[in-house]
Amino acid sequence: MGSGAAERGWAERRPVLFPFLLSLFGPALSEQIRYRIPEEMSEGSVVGNLGKDLGLSVHELPTRQLRISSEKAYFTVSAKSGELLVGSRLDREQICGKKPACTLEFEAVAENPLNFYHVSVDIEDINDHSPKFTQTSFDLQISESTKPGARFILGSAHDADIGTNSLQNYQLNPNDHFSLVNKEKQDGSKYPELVLKTPLDREEQKSYQLTLTALDCGDPPLSSTAQIQVLVTDANDNPPVFSQELYRVSVLENVLPGTPVLRVMATDQDEGVNAQITFSFTEAGQITQFDLNSITGEITILNTLDFEEVKEYSIVLEARDGGGMIAQCTVEIEVQDINDNIPEVVFQSLRDIIMEDTNLGTHVALLKIRDKDSGHNGEVICKLEGDVPFKILSSSRNTYKLVTDGILDREQTPEYNVTITATDRGKPPLSSSSSVTLHIGDVNDNAPVFEQPSYVVHVAENNPPGAPIAQVGASDPDLGPNGRISYSIVASDLEPRALASYVSVSAQSGVVFAQRAFDHEQLRAFELTLQARDQGSPALSANVSLRVLVGDRNDNPKYSQRSSSHSTISRRKIES
Structure with missing residues (x-):
């Protein structure tokens, strides 16, 4: 692959492939393969x-037809080499x-x-995102009476990468009046606090221009x-002064817009306009889910969580005071999870036909x-409904295999309606069912069966040649060629060379024809062995x-003993 050469060069410097194979013994063989690649x-x-x-x-690849079963086409398999290839863009930040x-x-x-x-393919992070501030500049008002040590939270930057x-940290350009402290939130994200080092004097300097830098520790680092x-x-x-530096609260994700979340409290010891406090979000443009009452400090739900x-x-x-x-x-x-998502069952790589053998x-x-959902709300139990010759086996997290677990007989049950029910462990639990029809394919597992264990037919002698004298019939419950029957004569008590001149059988209908007129005086009975044979592979048959039985007719004239004697004496006289 021309486009993959550079990536393989990267892999040589830093190993990306760690395959391992784990065989789980049993009829439903399962293999696990793991790779590691950069995004x-x-x-x-x-x-x-x-x-x-x-x-x-x-050499096995063309017949095994190796392919990927996945909802998104991140990877493909080369039909010629069996190599697993990147099929579409792998942006770790977008995926995970x-x-x-x-x-x-x-x-x-x-x-x-x-x-x-x-x-499993582990996607490793590369340093392809620099930290970004939500805004390029911040305005901060500080009274000249503010005492050294006072802290001011600054706007934070965001970096889509991990690790x-x-x-990793913030830096402030060197100056005499301010320093910077890196702080960390409960979720691990970092934010900067500006610290006043020395008193300010408005008469000496009315404003200060500072540069805040956000840096990561990638190779090379970005900022x-x-x-x-x-x-x-x-x-x-x-x-x-706020009553707390940090407020923490939990809300369920299904709370309605307008629901109060909490109320922050702040006091000011001044009087008059200097004691009038208004509240605001420092990054109001980024807050879309909550609303803040600027007078009371109450935070309410603005949009659904x-x-x-x-x-x-x-x-x-x-x-801010007056x-x-x-x-x-x-x-x-x-935000606390509630069980608001119903589990879904999706069938993949479903066989069109399952052969009955x-x-x-x-x-x-x-x-x-x-x-x-997460936690117990997202833990799902699968159940196969009804009495069917199948079962489900857990393959990996949220993946199951449907396998055969009983004898299949198409002649008894040509198809099965299989229903899988998925139920989570939430309170109350949610569930859904998904059904699929499995069609059973025919194999030649039934031999033809004659309608009677044996046949006897009576035929009067002097019958017309070519006329039908009997018909045998057999049935076969298989389908197609497996159930298509042809008839033949396989044995007889007649001389083999003479058989064809006496009778024949239609291969399609089983009708037996007389090929000549029978003579009771010459042949009073004969027996045939007929075979019904299907066209399966291998073929099955029954005999x-x-x-x-050839019946007699009055077809020979009678003569007396007296007439016979008289004729003999007369012949003797003539001879003498």
Whole structure:
């Protein structure tokens, strides 16, 4: 692959392929293969030789038809080489977000015989995102009466990468009045606090221009900057003070818009306009799920929450008095999951037809279970409904195999309606069912059966040649050629050379024809062995006897003993 050469060069410096094979013994064989690759490998790049790792030779690939069963086409398999190839863009941040581990799991399917193999591909993060501030500049008003040591929360940056490639710290350009402290939230994200080192004097300097830099520790490191403009205001004796520096609260994801979440409290010891406090979000443009009453400090739900989308919000609030002095606090809102997603059952790699002689434990289909909830709400139990000759086996997380678990007989049951019910462990539990019709294919497992154990037919002599004298019949419950019957004569008590001149049988109808007129005086009875044979492979057959009794007719003239003696004496006289 031309596009994969560069990626393989990267792999030589840093191993990306770690395959291992785990065989689970039993009729339903399961294999597990694992690879590790970096994100953003170009389309067509080689992940590993899946066919080889599964023990398939190149010569087997055309008949085994190795392929990938997955909802999204992240990977494909080369039909010629068996190599697992990148099929579409692998953006780790888009696929897994901030999860510390990012693994794509799917099933590889091989035909003839049908087998499923669980494949995991770990996607490693590369440093392809620099930290980004939500805004490029921040305005901060600080009273000249503010005492050294006062802290001010600044706007944070966001980095889509993880680990050392993600945002690690903030730096402030050197100056005499301010320093920077790196703080960490409960979810592990970092934010900067500006610390006043020395007193401010508005008469000496009315404003300060600072540069805030956010850096990651990737190789090479990436960074971004934001400008901070500090305006020094006239003395205002007392700034607002929040009752808590950090507020924490939990809400269910199904709370309705307008529902109160919590109320922050701040006080100011000044009087008059300097004691009038208003509340606001420091990054109001980024807050879309909550509303804040600027007078009371009450936070309410603005838009519907969804635990499956965002599990926690960290919001910085600002309290500002009438003199321009501010205080800040952080509100962390944890969204709690409720069981609001019904589990789904999806059939994949379903066989069109299951032959009735299929062995026990043969793979029939692959089942994927989806439930967006978490914890017990997302734990799903699968059940196969009804009394059917199948069972389900757990293959991997949220993946099951449907395999045969009993004898199949198409002649008794040509198809099965299989229903799988998925139920989660939520309270109350949610469930759904999915059904599929499995068609049973015919094999030649039934020999023809004659309608009678034996046949006897009476035929009067002097019958017309070519006329039918009997008919045998057989049935076969198989389908197609397996149930298509032809008839023949396989044995007789007549001389083999003479048989064809006496009788014949229609291969299609089983009608037996007389080939000559029978003579009771010469042949009073004979017996045939007829065979009914299907056209299966191998063919099955059955034999039956047909006894033909030739009846007498008055076809010879009578003569007396007296007439016979007189004729003899007369001949003697003439001779003498």
